[in-house]
Amino acid sequence: MNYLHDQGITHRDLKPENILLASDSNETLIKVTDFGLSKFVDAGSIMRTFCGTPTYLAPEILKTAGNGAYTKAIDCWSLGVILFICLAGYPPFSDERKDIDLPKQILGGHYTFPKQYWKGISESAIDLIKKLMTTDPQKRITSAEAVNHPWFKDEDMKAKANQLMYPDSDGMVPPSNVPSSKKRSLEEGEESSAKRKSSADTTSPPTSP
Incomplete structure (x- = not known):
């Protein structure tokens, strides 16, 4: 996503269903798909369209409801929701919640980290989720900042990722x-x-x- 943002592309519909696996292996490349709602944004264009999947929508899309502009920061919010699901096994927001409806959950950033589900998850991972799922888009971490977050500083993980992406590079990354x-x-x-x-x-x- 950081690469796409560097190219001026906002996906606008990031969710697990739109992330595919390249093989059945436990360690494999992933592919982001379904660019039907994506938008190429340059200095002369803005995004206003109310679009996306409800449980992954950023607060600013709900706030503007098609009447105001938003930025590529919406993708970072969706990435936070996806990371939450990957680590905990359930979504941070749900229309099954009875005490507060889905739009208010998202607008207010009403999500928690119950110990029974998060006791084995590092504080660094939780910190990244919080930074991605910050309701104020101006204060939300960018994709470039996310890549440089401490949670991504695991050298073994980076070595595996580079080997998957560049199998013929002999350890040299382009x-x-x-x-x-x-x-x-x-x-x-x-x-x-x-x-x-x-x-x-x-x-x-x-x-x-």
Whole structure:
């Protein structure tokens, strides 16, 4: 998702059903799918459409109800809900709750971490969920910040992830995204170098005195 956000793409319907497994192995790549509600956002566009799956909707979508703008931060909220479900086995918000209806649960950020379900979960993981599921989008952690959260600093986990993503890299991870302007400069430099080499190859060798 951090990669998509870097490309100006907001998914807008993140949920477990839209995350697929590449194989039946216990350790495998995941694939984000169903971009039917996704939106490419640049400096001249905004998002207002009321869309998404109810239990994964960010509070600001409910607040604006199609009458106000929201940002890619909605995806980070949904990621928090997904992480909550992955670790606890149940959703943080439910329309089966009798004391408070679903919209109010989300708008008020009314979720808890009961010890009987969370006693084996690290404080670091819980902290990341809280930062992702912050009701104020201005204070919510971004996808880039989430990737750098302490919970992702497990070296064994990162090594396994890199091996899955880059199986033929011999442990070497490809460099991070190069900005398009820099990429063009590199390509132009490579082209100039190739021209120089071609010119050198076709130049007649100096004659002996």
